[in-house]
Amino acid sequence: MPQIFHRSANIYSKASIVGGVLFAGLALTLILTISRSSYATQQNVNRDQPVPFSHAHHVGGMGLDCRYCHNSVEISSSANVPPTKTCMNCHSMVWNESPTLEPVRASFRTNESIAWTRVHDLPDYVYFNHSIHVNKGVGCQTCHGQVDRMALMAQHSPLTMEWCLDCHRQPERYVRKREDVFRMDYVPPSNQLELGKQLVAEYKIAKTENLTSCSTCHR
Amino acid sequence: MAAPLVWLAVTGCRQDMHDQPRYEAQEESRFFEDRRASRPLPEGALARGFLRQDTKFYQGKDGDQMVKEFPLPVTAALLARGQERYNIYCSPCHGQTGDGNGMIPSRGAKHPPSYHLDRLREAPVGYFYDVITNGFGAMYDYSAQIQDPQDRWAIVAYIRVLQRSRYAPETDAPAEERNRLGPPPAKPVVPAATTGAAQ
Numbered sequence: 001m002p003q004i005f006h007r008s009a010n011i012y013s014k015a016s017i018v019g020g021v022l023f024a025g026l027a028l029t030l031i032l033t034i035s036r037s038s039y040a041t042q043q044n045v046n047r048d049q050p051v052p053f054s055h056a057h058h059v060g061g062m063g064l065d066c067r068y069c070h071n072s073v074e075i076s077s078s079a080n081v082p083p084t085k086t087c088m089n090c091h092s093m094v095w096n097e098s099p100t101l102e103p104v105r106a107s108f109r110t111n112e113s114i115a116w117t118r119v120h121d122l123p124d125y126v127y128f129n130h131s132i133h134v135n136k137g138v139g140c141q142t143c144h145g146q147v148d149r150m151a152l153m154a155q156h157s158p159l160t161m162e163w164c165l166d167c168h169r170q171p172e173r174y175v176r177k178r179e180d181v182f183r184m185d186y187v188p189p190s191n192q193l194e195l196g197k198q199l200v201a202e203y204k205i206a207k208t209e210n211l212t213s214c215s216t217c218h219r
Numbered sequence: 220m221a222a223p224l225v226w227l228a229v230t231g232c233r234q235d236m237h238d239q240p241r242y243e244a245q246e247e248s249r250f251f252e253d254r255r256a257s258r259p260l261p262e263g264a265l266a267r268g269f270l271r272q273d274t275k276f277y278q279g280k281d282g283d284q285m286v287k288e289f290p291l292p293v294t295a296a297l298l299a300r301g302q303e304r305y306n307i308y309c310s311p312c313h314g315q316t317g318d319g320n321g322m323i324p325s326r327g328a329k330h331p332p333s334y335h336l337d338r339l340r341e342a343p344v345g346y347f348y349d350v351i352t353n354g355f356g357a358m359y360d361y362s363a364q365i366q367d368p369q370d371r372w373a374i375v376a377y378i379r380v381l382q383r384s385r386y387a388p389e390t391d392a393p394a395e396e397r398n399r400l401g402p403p404p405a406k407p408v409v410p411a412a413t414t415g416a417a418q
Contacts, residue, residue: 062322065307071364078244089359090311093328113255115247123237 041160046152047117050103053153059184060148066140066182077129081116084108119153126161127219136203137175138167141184148184161217168211172196175205277368279348286345291369293376301377304370308361317381329357334378335385347375 034040058064066073069086073079084107095101107114122128134140140147145156157163167174175196180186189195199205210216242248242256251258271277275290291297312321317334324330332339351371354360365371389397 062311062326064311067307068311068364076244081245083363085359085363090323090328092359093357094323094326112253124239124241124243125236 036158036160036162038158041158042155043158044154044156046154047119049117049152050114052100052151054151055147055153056149056151066147073130074134075131077127077131079130084114120155120159122159126217128217134181135178136171136205137178137181137199138171139174139176139181139183139186141186142167142174142176146184164217165212168216169208171205171211172200175199175203178203275345276372278352279345281345284345285343285349287343289344289372289376291372297369297373298376298380300370301373301375301380304365305374305377308365309374312358316384317378331358334382340382340386344372344375344379347378348372351375 038044058069059066069082070079071082084104087101087104088108091101091104096105103114106112133143143157147153172193173196176186176188177199244257246256247254248256273290274280275286279286279290306315310321312323312328313319313331313334314321319331319333321331334340348371350358351361351365351374353362361371365374383391389400392400
């Protein structure tokens with residue numbers, strides 16, 4: 001019986017086995033890299049807003065505390081975007097004729113909300129809560145970055161499950177004192193791990209088993 | 220082989236679970252006319268346990284008189300809370316020392332009066348509570364931003380601390396600190412019109 005395949009087919013078949021594995025590996029790496037890239041997670045993308053509100057001016061320039069506007073962040077799961085009235089506390093007196101701020105004044109006159117574009121948005125199957133993080137010593141800066149330098153708001157962190165878990169596995173690498181939570185100029189001390197362990201004990205931060213159990217975030 | 224894969228790739232990417240048919244805080248609603256999913260309270264609605272009959276505590280008023288005494292115990296914890304809240308909500312305009320030289324007036328807003336004026340030093344505590352709750356002249360009210368009445372009283376207590384700091388008698392200092400103070404100045408100290416040092 002004549003051979004169906006030429007002798008050189010042996011090489012092809014071997015090469016294609018190795019090649020196939022390599023290709024699958026490559027494709028998988030590519031997919032995972034892309035899905036983790038800042039392009040897929042929408043990091044550092046500035047969104048257009050109805051009013052070009054600048055955290056750099058209001059926080060960096062004037063030193064306003066986050067809680068002046070995001071006043072529910074310590075007591076609620078959601079950090080509220082402030083109502084028009086909060087802007088008008090000042091903008092009834094400063095820049096009160098500027099055309100840039102006309103949408104704010106119009107909203108105040110007509111009682112219609114300003115439609116801010118969301119910047120951070122977890123999928124609805126994830127439960128997130130600001131107050132627990134803020135009260136247990138996780139700084140706004142740790143998750144939101146240097147807000148005081150953002151002329152337009154952008155998402156600083158990937159907000160992937162991997163990112164949440166990275167901290168939930170070892171919160172001592174990130175926690176700070178409660179009074180430093182709202183500071184934007186905070187630099188972690190050189191003995192962060194030591195301080196972190198002490199704060200984890202002091203603030204009674206939950207055990208890693210609880211913080212990484214699926215039902216903590218998917219409830 | 221490729222066809223089912225492509226079919227999976229296309230249909231597997233629906234976003235139903237990402238955006239479920241429920242509202243998140245402050246989301247836009249297509250149902251209500253004002254497009255707010257977070258519903259404002261109907262006028263006169265009262266949550267259970269929120270009946271606010273104690274006018275001294277909730278309005279700073281006794282009949283039509285402003286209360287002169289704090290309607291809650293003034294503790295060190297209350298003052299610390301007051302300092303924190305004051306620095307968040309009031310210091311941008313009134314300055315950290317209460318002399319009215321905050322950051323926002325320096326950018327062109329109306330200059331608020333100093334808390335160290337005799338008129339405001341003598342004003343009853345209920346008056347400050349009322350200004351926070353209802354606003355005063357060019358100053359809008361802070362009732363939405365400072366919702367807890369206890370926090371408003373904490374701020375009022377801290378304003379009293381600021382006022383006293385400018386005119387503190389020597390006897391306010393503990394005995395062992397007192398002899399470290401220099402001799403009293405010949406004439407009463409005129410409050411310097413600068414911000415900062417009170418922290």
